[in-house]
Amino acid sequence: MQDSAYLKCIDPKCGLEYPINSVVVECEKGHLLDVKYKNKQPVNLKETFLKRRNPEGSIFNESGVWRFRELLNFCQIDTEDLEECSKYLVSLDGSEGRQSKPYHMSKAAEFVGLNSGNLWFQPEGYNPSGSFKDNGMASAVTHAKLVNAKKIVCASTGNTSASAGMFAANEGIECDVYIPKGQIAPGKLSQAYQFGAQIIEVEGNFDDALSQSLEDAKNSSGYTVNSINPFRIEGQKTIPFRALEYLEWDAPDWIVYPGGALGNTSSCGKAIMELYEWGWIKKIPRIAVINAEGASTLSDLYNGKFNGEELRWNNGNPNVELIEEYYSDLDKKGIRPKTKATAIQIGRPANILKGLRALDFTDGVATTVSDSEMLDGMSVIGLNGFDCEMASGASPAGVKKLIKEEIIKKDDIVVGILTGRQKDAMLPVDYHNNPQNRFANPPKK
Numbered sequence: 001m002q003d004s005a006y007l008k009c010i011d012p013k014c015g016l017e018y019p020i021n022s023v024v025v026e027c028e029k030g031h032l033l034d035v036k037y038k039n040k041q042p043v044n045l046k047e048t049f050l051k052r053r054n055p056e057g058s059i060f061n062e063s064g065v066w067r068f069r070e071l072l073n074f075c076q077i078d079t080e081d082l083e084e085c086s087k088y089l090v091s092l093d094g095s096e097g098r099q100s101k102p103y104h105m106s107k108a109a110e111f112v113g114l115n116s117g118n119l120w121f122q123p124e125g126y127n128p129s130g131s132f133k134d135n136g137m138a139s140a141v142t143h144a145k146l147v148n149a150k151k152i153v154c155a156s157t158g159n160t161s162a163s164a165g166m167f168a169a170n171e172g173i174e175c176d177v178y179i180p181k182g183q184i185a186p187g188k189l190s191q192a193y194q195f196g197a198q199i200i201e202v203e204g205n206f207d208d209a210l211s212q213s214l215e216d217a218k219n220s221s222g223y224t225v226n227s228i229n230p231f232r233i234e235g236q237k238t239i240p241f242r243a244l245e246y247l248e249w250d251a252p253d254w255i256v257y258p259g260g261a262l263g264n265t266s267s268c269g270k271a272i273m274e275l276y277e278w279g280w281i282k283k284i285p286r287i288a289v290i291n292a293e294g295a296s297t298l299s300d301l302y303n304g305k306f307n308g309e310e311l312r313w314n315n316g317n318p319n320v321e322l323i324e325e326y327y328s329d330l331d332k333k334g335i336r337p338k339t340k341a342t343a344i345q346i347g348r349p350a351n352i353l354k355g356l357r358a359l360d361f362t363d364g365v366a367t368t369v370s371d372s373e374m375l376d377g378m379s380v381i382g383l384n385g386f387d388c389e390m391a392s393g394a395s396p397a398g399v400k401k402l403i404k405e406e407i408i409k410k411d412d413i414v415v416g417i418l419t420g421r422q423k424d425a426m427l428p429v430d431y432h433n434n435p436q437n438r439f440a441n442p443p444k445k
């Protein structure tokens with residue numbers, strides 16, 4: 001039973017494999033890992049997934065993650081046996097992913113310059129801890145339990161720690177979170193405290209917090225739940241699954257994400273590769289990754305803005321020296337990632353190689369938007385009755401920019417992912433009190 005799923009190094013020259021119950025986030029040579037499945041999943045499961053939208057009393061059907069459990073069955077269980085599901089699958093009473101699906105938003109469509117019928121936004125902020133992280137945390141903590149981990153560990157710009165803390169509290173396991181001191185939104189920090197996580201404040205930025213947390217996890221048998229953990233990626237595949245299901249598996253032209261550590265880009269890429277290989281979709285949607293201007297590693301490297309070379313996956317032989325040179329150059333010049341959208345204030349995206357693979361497979365693009373563009377994006381989503389945080393504003397802002405540059409065409413079908421809910425209460429208050437801002441609605445005196 002233990003061998004229809006396994007772990008495999010993403011570097012084709014290395015290709016090391018590990019059993020599914022290994023506690024490794026990287027291969028022994030330090031490369032990222034994929035969860036691989038030996039069996040193709042049949043297309044007629046689409047009907048099963050649809051039927052489960054009437055959950056008939058099962059939280060594993062209610063869950064927007066586990067509703068698709070056959071497509072992430074790394075526990076290798078009988079997915080129809082609900083008792084077996086409840087022995088293995090971690091769920092917050094079916095709430096992860098449950099409320100998330102794509103919506104048309106007319107004011108946002110007007111803002112970006114598309115017909116409302118061509119544009120969808122999927123609010124992942126309506127997850128139980130308020131961000132898309134719950135999709136991947138449900139699956140990562142499922143694996144943590146499978147290997148009897150007593151403590152989960154993460155570094156975070158806030159949402160990962162909120163999600164990890166929530167699931168850890170619910171499952172009765174310990175949770176350590178490493179945060180860049182003073183650089184995360186108060187609403188996120190308070191969640192980690194509230195859920196009883198142990199907070200470790202790191203002097204430095206997210207990249208520093210991540211390296212310290214990985215080091216400490218090794219020394220204290222902690223189980224890392226950052227997105228370099230391949231089981232996080234499995235749960236996050238359900239974000240595009242839900243979008244595709246609502247579009248009747250007729251793939252859009254574009255799926256647009258804000259880019260930070262590139263876990264989402266990686267998971268969307270893996271989802272699309274698997275669905276295409278298994279014959280579930282006929283067309284490959286293009287992924288657009290939107291970085292903040294002040295934290296633009298992927299966009300800089302992908303678009304040849306550093307040393308002139310356009311960094312590519314290159315059949316599994318990306319120019320990793322170029323990435324290292326870019327990082328040393330940032331260090332030498334004392335440049336630190338800087339944006340008010342602290343969720344994506346990341347200089348060293350840990351999943352960059354999987355991100356490149358995703359862009360390669362989907363003919364993707366990467367670009368940047370400014371803080372003020374993200375704030376406008378965030379605000380126009382609000383005017384449609386949905387609430388999202390500043391980093392999520394990168395999705396509408398990025399679509400608008402790519403349309404202006406005629407990379408996204410006027411009749412393309414576009415799905416933008418809104419990654420998290422507003423947890424930085426003063427951002428919209430400040431935005432609306434400044435009449436210069438495009439959507440500002442200042443108070444009457």
Ligand code: F0G
Pocket residue numbers: 131133155156157158159160161227258259260261262263264265343344389391392419420
């Ligand atoms: N949007 C939000 C709201 C986020 O919290 C994050 C990442 C991203 C986008 C970027 O996603 O890393 O998959 O490219 N937040 C992480 C955290 C790093 O610690 O909460 P990515």
